[in-house]
Amino acid sequence: MGKSQQTFNKKEKEKKRLEKRKQKQLKKEERKANAAGGGLENMMAYVDEFGNITDTPPDPDQKKKEIKASSIEIGVPKKEKEETGERRGRVAFFNESKGYGFINQDGTQDRYFVHVHGTTEPIQEGDKVAFELEQGPKGMNAVKVRRI
Numbered sequence: 001m002g003k004s005q006q007t008f009n010k011k012e013k014e015k016k017r018l019e020k021r022k023q024k025q026l027k028k029e030e031r032k033a034n035a036a037g038g039g040l041e042n043m044m045a046y047v048d049e050f051g052n053i054t055d056t057p058p059d060p061d062q063k064k065k066e067i068k069a070s071s072i073e074i075g076v077p078k079k080e081k082e083e084t085g086e087r088r089g090r091v092a093f094f095n096e097s098k099g100y101g102f103i104n105q106d107g108t109q110d111r112y113f114v115h116v117h118g119t120t121e122p123i124q125e126g127d128k129v130a131f132e133l134e135q136g137p138k139g140m141n142a143v144k145v146r147r148i
Contacts, residue, residue: 088148091127103129103142118143 094101099116131142
């Protein structure tokens with residue numbers, strides 16, 4: 001008689017594999033037996049008026065708010081228009097060769113861009129000026145700038 005080709009180690013691995021397979025099958029059968037089921041109704045989730053997820057459907061008799069589509073803002077809210085009256089400030093920087101500079105407004109120290117085309121007379125650094133504001137491509141620009 002010949003010797004068996006299976007070693008002890010191979011037999012043990014095969015036993016463990018069969019045992020795992022049995023355990024897996026038992027767990028599967030147990031899950032099926034204990035499953036709540038119920039179909040689609042048990043899987044449904046609803047969102048209430050405050051944005052919270054709940055499992056109870058909304059009350060159809062509840063009053064619904066009417067919302068105008070024009071009141072919905074997507075993105076950045078519109079900036080309120082700034083007052084356009086005359087303001088006062090001091091020229092913080094002005095480059096005569098390039099024709100632009102910046103004005104610091106008195107009191108708030110807000111800084112506004114000024115171009116030579118927005119001035120009514122020549123200005124220099126340190127001059128006290130009166131100006132008005134206008135919306136430019138990159139923010140508010142000082143226009144109608146005159147020395148005080």
